Amino acid sequence: MAAEKIVYLNGAYLPIEQATVSVLDRGFLFGDGIYEVIPVFGINPLRVDEHLQRLHNSLSRISLDNPLTNAAWKQVFAELLAKNPGNDRAIYLQITRGPHQVRDLKIQLEKCPTIFMMVLQVGAVNISELEKGIETVTIDDFRWHACDIKSISLVANVMLREQATQSGVVDAVLVRDGYVTEGTASNFFMVKNGVLITPPTSRHLLPGITRDLVIELAQENGIECEIRPIAESELAAADEIWLTSSTREIAPVIRLNCRDVADAKAGPVWKKMINIYQQYKQVLRQAQ
Ligand SMILES: Cc1ncc(COP(=O)(O)O)c(C=O)c1O
Numbered sequence: 184m185a186a187e188k189i190v191y192l193n194g195a196y197l198p199i200e201q202a203t204v205s206v207l208d209r210g211f212l213f214g215d216g217i218y219e220v221i222p223v224f225g226i227n228p229l230r231v232d233e234h235l236q237r238l239h240n241s242l243s244r245i246s247l248d249n250p251l252t253n254a255a256w257k258q259v260f261a262e263l264l265a266k267n268p269g270n271d272r273a274i275y276l277q278i279t280r281g282p283h284q285v286r287d288l289k290i291q292l293e294k295c296p297t298i299f300m301m302v303l304q305v306g307a308v309n310i311s312e313l314e315k316g317i318e319t320v321t322i323d324d325f326r327w328h329a330c331d332i333k334s335i336s337l338v339a340n341v342m343l344r345e346q347a348t349q350s351g352v353v354d355a356v357l358v359r360d361g362y363v364t365e366g367t368a369s370n371f372f373m374v375k376n377g378v379l380i381t382p383p384t385s386r387h388l389l390p391g392i393t394r395d396l397v398i399e400l401a402q403e404n405g406i407e408c409e410i411r412p413i414a415e416s417e418l419a420a421a422d423e424i425w426l427t428s429s430t431r432e433i434a435p436v437i438r439l440n441c442r443d444v445a446d447a448k449a450g451p452v453w454k455k456m457i458n459i460y461q462q463y464k465q466v467l468r469q470a471q
Pocket residue numbers: 220365366367368369370388389390391392393394427428429430
């Protein structure tokens with residue numbers, strides 16, 4: 184996703200070419216920071232309070248103070264969006280512990296976080312493209328026990344995605360100790376006998392904002408929803424499999440490990456849910 188021209192860096196709005204950070208920044212040296220990606224429809228960020236709450240949780244997990252109040256964050260979002268007009272966009276927000284004079288893992292007392300934000304061009308999701316579905320493989324989830332933090336240290340996710348790419352598919356369904364956790368940058372859902380099932384939140388997966396929204400919309404629209412561990416052995420008999428995220432929305436998985444998922448077509452529950460999701464976005468797009 185390409186970045187729009189004007190970015191936010193430590194209180195200033197400036198052209199992306201002029202936005203620079205120190206090579207001593209702990210984000211650069213250690214991946215010591217967190218991030219958020221917030222979809223925007225029209226002028227309205229989706230589930231902004233939930234994204235800010237997750238931001239707060241991630242910061243507190245890594246002992247980094249939240250540098251702004253929620254009201255101040257929202258003010259910056261509005262200003263940055265106004266400087267980068269468009270329809271369907273996403274705010275990328277990253278906070279690192281900033282530059283420290285000594286390269287040492289120990290957290291210094293000096294507090295100088297680096298706050299960076301840019302607007303990504305996302306473009307409206309093409310439903311007929313999405314409906315074609317994606318192919319995935321299961322891969323052992325070797326990541327750490329802190330996957331609930333939206334950390335910028337993403338090298339494990341990069342390695343897992345590369346493993347999927349080398350297998351000739353677009354993504355992986357990650358499995359830890361025989362149970363599904365999530366995708367490399369998405370949450371996991373399965374449909375069995377009309378029931379939508381997703382694993383519970385834990386230190387082994389990111390509490391996705393799209394995941395929560397899908398659960399909520401399912402419950403509001405009469406789709407039975409179950410939150411429980413999903414064994415890898417259940418996957419072969421799944422009626423539908425989806426991967427959800429802010430930018431991918433709800434992607435149907437039509438092949439897994441070189442075998443069709445049901446009849447290798449996006450299923451009826453996905454069709455129902457994607458319509459509900461598009462309606463939800465449309466309301467947001469039109470809100471002033
Ligand atoms: C590892 C991981 N899990 C799940 C998600 C989905 O989260 P969200 O729905 O908030 O985008 C993401 C999004 O980037 C992710 O990186």
